[in-house]
Amino acid sequence: MASVALTHLDPASRAAARGWSDLTIRNLFIIPTLVFLIVFNIFPLIYSLGYSFTNFAANRTEPWQFVGLQNYRELLSDDHIWSNFVITAKYVIVSVAGQMIVGFGLALLLNRSFPMKGLITTLLLLPMMMSAAVVGLFWQLLYSPSWGPINYVFGLGDFAWLSNPDSALYAVAITDIWMWSPFVMLLSLAGLSAVPQHLYEAAAIDRAGWWYTFTRITLPLVSPILLIALIFRTMEAFKTFDIAYTMTTQPTAELIAIRLYKQAFQQWDTGKSCALAYIVLIMVLAITNLYVKYLNKVKER
Amino acid sequence: MRKIVTSVIAGIGLALACGTSVRAQDKELTIFWAEWDPANYLQELVNDYTAETGVKVTVQTTPWPDFQTKAFTEFNAHGDAYDMVVGDSQWLGAGSTQGHYVDLTDFFNQHKLGDVMAPATIKYYAEYPGGSGKYWAIPLEGDAIGWSYRKDWFEDPKEKEAFKAKYGYDLAVPTTYAQLRDIAEFFHRPDQKRYGIAIYTDNSYDAMAMGVESSIFSHGGDLGDYATYKVDGIINSKEAVAGLEMYKELYKFTPPGWGKTFFVEDNQAITGGLAAMSMNFFAFFPPLVNKATNPYADVTGFFANPAGPDGKRFAALGGQGISVVSYSKNKDESMKFLEWFIKDETQKKWAELGGYTCSQAVLKSESFQNATPYNKAFYDTMFMVKDFWATPEYAEVLDQLNQNIYPFVVGGKGTAQEALDKTAADWKATFTKYNRYK
Numbered sequence: 001m002a003s004v005a006l007t008h009l010d011p012a013s014r015a016a017a018r019g020w021s022d023l024t025i026r027n028l029f030i031i032p033t034l035v036f037l038i039v040f041n042i043f044p045l046i047y048s049l050g051y052s053f054t055n056f057a058a059n060r061t062e063p064w065q066f067v068g069l070q071n072y073r074e075l076l077s078d079d080h081i082w083s084n085f086v087i088t089a090k091y092v093i094v095s096v097a098g099q100m101i102v103g104f105g106l107a108l109l110l111n112r113s114f115p116m117k118g119l120i121t122t123l124l125l126l127p128m129m130m131s132a133a134v135v136g137l138f139w140q141l142l143y144s145p146s147w148g149p150i151n152y153v154f155g156l157g158d159f160a161w162l163s164n165p166d167s168a169l170y171a172v173a174i175t176d177i178w179m180w181s182p183f184v185m186l187l188s189l190a191g192l193s194a195v196p197q198h199l200y201e202a203a204a205i206d207r208a209g210w211w212y213t214f215t216r217i218t219l220p221l222v223s224p225i226l227l228i229a230l231i232f233r234t235m236e237a238f239k240t241f242d243i244a245y246t247m248t249t250q251p252t253a254e255l256i257a258i259r260l261y262k263q264a265f266q267q268w269d270t271g272k273s274c275a276l277a278y279i280v281l282i283m284v285l286a287i288t289n290l291y292v293k294y295l296n297k298v299k300e301r
Numbered sequence: 302m303r304k305i306v307t308s309v310i311a312g313i314g315l316a317l318a319c320g321t322s323v324r325a326q327d328k329e330l331t332i333f334w335a336e337w338d339p340a341n342y343l344q345e346l347v348n349d350y351t352a353e354t355g356v357k358v359t360v361q362t363t364p365w366p367d368f369q370t371k372a373f374t375e376f377n378a379h380g381d382a383y384d385m386v387v388g389d390s391q392w393l394g395a396g397s398t399q400g401h402y403v404d405l406t407d408f409f410n411q412h413k414l415g416d417v418m419a420p421a422t423i424k425y426y427a428e429y430p431g432g433s434g435k436y437w438a439i440p441l442e443g444d445a446i447g448w449s450y451r452k453d454w455f456e457d458p459k460e461k462e463a464f465k466a467k468y469g470y471d472l473a474v475p476t477t478y479a480q481l482r483d484i485a486e487f488f489h490r491p492d493q494k495r496y497g498i499a500i501y502t503d504n505s506y507d508a509m510a511m512g513v514e515s516s517i518f519s520h521g522g523d524l525g526d527y528a529t530y531k532v533d534g535i536i537n538s539k540e541a542v543a544g545l546e547m548y549k550e551l552y553k554f555t556p557p558g559w560g561k562t563f564f565v566e567d568n569q570a571i572t573g574g575l576a577a578m579s580m581n582f583f584a585f586f587p588p589l590v591n592k593a594t595n596p597y598a599d600v601t602g603f604f605a606n607p608a609g610p611d612g613k614r615f616a617a618l619g620g621q622g623i624s625v626v627s628y629s630k631n632k633d634e635s636m637k638f639l640e641w642f643i644k645d646e647t648q649k650k651w652a653e654l655g656g657y658t659c660s661q662a663v664l665k666s667e668s669f670q671n672a673t674p675y676n677k678a679f680y681d682t683m684f685m686v687k688d689f690w691a692t693p694e695y696a697e698v699l700d701q702l703n704q705n706i707y708p709f710v711v712g713g714k715g716t717a718q719e720a721l722d723k724t725a726a727d728w729k730a731t732f733t734k735y736n737r738y739k
Contacts, residue, residue, distance in 0.1 A: 058377045060693070061399050080704070145557035146494070146575065158491060163502075163560025165712035249504045249561045251708055265370045267697040268377070 052274035059268035071275035081259065081276070088256045091173055091244075092237040098177035099233055103184025104226065110185070111192040121189075128182045136246030139175040143247075168250035175243055180236070184229045191225035192218070220301070227295045231288055238284050256280055328356045330631055330638055332623070333372060333383040336362035339442050339584050342654040343387075349650070350641055356634060365563070366505055369696070376401040376626070384629040385638070387441050387621045391507070393429040395693040396624060402437045403625040403632060405639075409436040412643055419443065422659035425688045426622035431527055438622025439639055440659035442584065445682045446515045446606055446616045447675065449571050449589050450474070450578040453600035454488060463487075474604045478519060478547050481578070481607050485554035488577035497554030499570030499579035502711055503563040504703035510689060511617040512580055513706055515606050516551075517544030518615035518687045525728065527690065530737040532728045537721040544609070545717040549710045560711045571601060582619040583679045587655055590674055603675035605682045618686040620657065694735050701727040 052071055056064035075081050110121055127135070142148050143161040151159055161171040195218060203213045241257040260280065264273035332347070334340045340362045347358040361383070363371045369389065375382055376399070388396060396402035405427075409415070414436075415423060422440035429437055454460060455472055464472035468483050475481040485497030501512035514524060522541030525532035535541070552559070556575050559566070564585040570576035572588075572595045588594040589601050608614035623642070625635045641647060648660040652669055657679065663669050670677045690698050705724045708714040732738060 059373055059395060059399060140561075143558070146573075158557035160558035160560065163558045163711060165708065165714070168560075245505075249707070250712070251504075251704060252712065262700055265374070267694075267700060268373065269697070 048274040049278065051271050052278050054271045056271045057268050058270045064271070067271070071272045072279070075272065075276055075279060081256075084254055084256045084259045087169060087252065087254060088238060091169055091176075091240065091253075091255060092234060094170060095173040095176040095180075095237050095240075096230065096233045098173065099181045099184050100226070100230060102177060102181040103229070104188045106181065106185040107188035107192055110189060124185065125182045127179045130179070132179070132242035133246050135175060135179050136243040139171075139178075139243075140247050143171055162248045162250070165250050165252040168248045168253040172240075172244045172247050172253055175247065176237065176240065179243070180233060184226075184233065187225050187229040188222060191222035195221045223298050224295060227291060227298060231291045231295070234287060234291070235284055238280070238287070328631070328634055330356060330358045330384045330634060331382065332358065332360045332385045332387060333375075334360055334362055334387040334621070335365045335368040337365070337584065338587055339656055340387075342651070342656045343441075345654055346647070346651050346656065347638075349647075350638060353641075354637075356638070358638065369506065376628075379628045381626070381628045381630050383626050384631045384635045385623050385625050387623050388438065389507075389621055390425045390618060390688050391691050391695045391699075393426075393437055393622075394691045394695060397429045397435070397437045398693050400627055403627050405436045405439065405625070406434070408636065408639065409439075412640075414439065414643065417643065417661065418659045419661050419664060419683055421618070421683055421686045422620070422622075425618050425686070425691075426620060426659070429691060431691075438624040439643060440620075441623040441642075441656075442620050443657040443659045443664075443679075443683055444582050444584045444620030445618050445679070445686045446511060446580060447583050447586070447678050447682055448578055448580055448604050448606065449568075449586060449675075450602050450604065451571070451574075451576075451597065451600060452602040453597075454577050455602075460487075474602070475578075475607045477607050478516065478609055482547065482550055482554075485551055485578065489554040491557070494575070496556040496570070496576045497578070498551055499555060499559070499562065499567045499576040500548070500551055501563055501567065501580060502552070502555075502559055502707075503561050504707045505561075507689065507699055508563040509707065509710070510699055510702055511582075511619065513545060513548050513702075513710070514687070514689060515580075515615065515617040516548045516609075517541045518617070519606065519609035519613055520544035520547065521609055521611050521613050523687075524690060530692075530732045532732070533725045535725075536728065537718065537725045540609075541721055542717045545706060545709070545721060549713075549717065552710050568595075571595065571597065583675060583682070584619065584657060586675045587673075601674075603678045605678045605685075615685050615687045616682050618688040620659075692732075692735075692737070694731055697731050698728055701731065 053066060053068060054064045055067050055071075106124060110117065110124075140162065142150050145151055145158045145160050150161070151157060159167075162168050199217050199221075200213065203217060208216070239257055240255055241261060244253055244255050245258055245261070247253075256276075257280075260273055260276050263269050263276060332343070334343065340360050344360040347360065351357050369392070372383075372386055372388065372392070373395070376396075388402075393402075397404075409427070414427075418427075418440045422443050423436075424431065426440040427436045427438045429435060455474070461472045464484075464487055467487065470480075472484065472487075475484055481498070487497070488495060489497035501508040503509055517524070517540070520540050520543045522538055522544050523535050524541075525535050555562075556570060564581055567579045567581045568585055568588060570579045574597060586603065590598050592598045595601060606614065606616035623639070625632055625639070629635060645660070645662065648658045648663050652658040652660075652663050652672070658664065658669075664680055664683065670680055689695065692698070702724055705720045705727065709717060709720040
């Protein structure tokens with residue numbers, strides 16, 4: 001497609017008049033992006049891999065030493081870090097499952113014509129357009145046992161959502177569900193509207209029930225796009241920092257990204273934090289790969 | 302193509318040229334501090350310097366939780382964005398040993414600042430290592446933990462009578478932690494939406510540590526031997542354990558959801574009529590005597606941190622000294638500014654604007670002590686302060702303390718002894734890692 005467009009440079013265009021070839025134009029567009037990627041993404045990625053094998057600390061002037069796999073060994077045998085991973089796993093499962101259920105449910109409700117559908121859909125999309133830090137601060141107020149409306153509405157009295165070590169993580173997950181369900185809803189809605197109407201008509205003629213239609217027509221046809229939503233949300237949830245950081249300081253809600261931030265920018269343990277960042281990266285890649293494999297299988301069907 | 306490239310390069314060059322020429326023409330100094338009222342007072346103060354000398358001084362601020370991270374990111378990059386920084390007392394170790402701060406020893410001795418500033422402020426805001434006679438900062442803002450309380454609740458005859466009947470002594474400003482606890486318990490009435498006490502529990506920086514260490518110090522405990530780095534048997538001594546247990550006890554009488562609180566929440570506890578007593582740094586007290594920000598301003602009183610069971614009385618030190626950043630391009634100009642800042646009349650003006658001067662002469666003056674309802678308590682406190690570790694690895698040490706005490710105080714997990722034993726072990730490992738036991 002791109003090559004077709006490139007071979008048809010209009011001879012009367014200004015670019016052609018200046019003697020620019022297709023190649024020049026292509027380079028003009030691609031090179032800045034490539035340079036940007038290499039300088040700000042690929043170079044730091046490789047550089048930090050190097051750091052992860054050293055005891056380098058950015059706030060110290062002493063020369064650093066190569067320590068081999070020591071950082072990785074220490075991290076993987078550190079109980080604190082494992083508990084951070086367990087917390088993160090719980091958070092990802094609860095928040096992504098919640099978003100999939102709520103998001104897809106909303107999409108099913110919206111996938112019909114009714115008055116003011118456009119307005120309602122737009123309003124439902126608002127949460128994901130807000131900054132995560134702002135959402136965190138607002139929900140901190142909503143959860144407040146002294147003046148927050150949540151306890152008032154549900155009659156929960158003085159229940160301290162964020163100060164209770166057992167509920168803090170789930171309180172953050174609920175906020176994340178509120179914020180990101182619209183994203184799943186949007187993708188699901190796109191998937192649902194792409195299901196050919198004649199399939200439903202055929203099912204109706206065959207007197208298929210609602211559940212049968214849903215499990216045999218709707219779900220199989222929407223599942224590839226649902227899986228894409230799942231991949232995006234899992235990756236994002238795994239990296240969550242802002243919402244959790246602004247809402248609570250409970251160690252029981254300390255996600256791996258927060259631990260990484262503290263290690264890198266409060267303790268300045270640069271070498272070790274690079275190693276931790278790599279461990280997180282490998283985990284995210286592994287999970288994403290599993291999903292992508294499954295997605296390809298679903299698409300083949 | 303060549304035309305475009307040439308014009309873009311020319312444009313960038315022009316922009317750079319304009320930028321540098323503006324910098325060269327006007328002398329400008331930038332002071333970096335946290336975002337709070339004293340920084341606004343400082344900006345007001347330095348405007349006088351601009352009027353006198355024509356040198357523009359800007360006080361740049363950032364919210365407290367980012368303060369340390371932002372400052373050290375700039376230091377570590379050897380950046381010259383800030384000429385001076387009003388850094389936390391704990392930063393002295395890293396600032397001096399890593400070459401971020403300019404050595405001010407000669408300046409200090411030349412102006413005999415040892416006699417001018419209050420002794421505690423020199424010990425904790427300026428000197429590193431302790432007792433070395435090397436100075437890295439000029440004490441700028443003195444600060445320590447103090448308390449505000451609801452005078453009307455304390456003076457209500459019915460409350461006084463009920464208190465005496467329950468505890469057997471008169472309800473008054475607490476002078477011991479035991480009394481503080483009793484009063485907190487007495488006023489803790491969740492059914493009336495009234496609570497006993499507001500304390501610091503935020504563990505993202507040093508808030509909770511400051512509250513806990515005040516209690517540990519007053520109970521006769523210590524964090525460790527700052528000279529030898531010995532921690533085992535000190536931070537987990539029975540006195541320190543008693544101090545931490547007391548803090549946990551006080552947490553029982555806080556308003557609900559008091560798990561991530563610092564100065565804003567603790568002041569809200571008073572302005573919102575929530576709590577009888579509230580812990581805070583003195584620097585955060587000005588809004589409490591202002592009717593516009595505190596509807597209970599007329600009935601809000603202040604007292605210094607109470608004593609422990611053996612009569613020992615200490616408070617955690619806050620406050621900052623001003624240091625010259627060694628990567629600044631305006632070091633000479635900054636030194637001239639400091640010379641102006643330490644003048645008696647400047648210090649007097651600084652106190653009048655609301656800054657907590659560290660100048661002994663101003664502190665001792667009647668006019669200072671009577672200027673606000675809390676200045677007297679501040680003066681008393683500045684002679685009984687102790688500080689946290691100031692070693693270069695203090696951030697790591699602070700995080701370990703937070704990790705261990707927070708689950709005990711707020712989460713109710715484990716015991717005080719277990720939390721502090723773990724802290725002793727973590728600190729020992731950290732100090733070993735940095736070769737502190739040579």
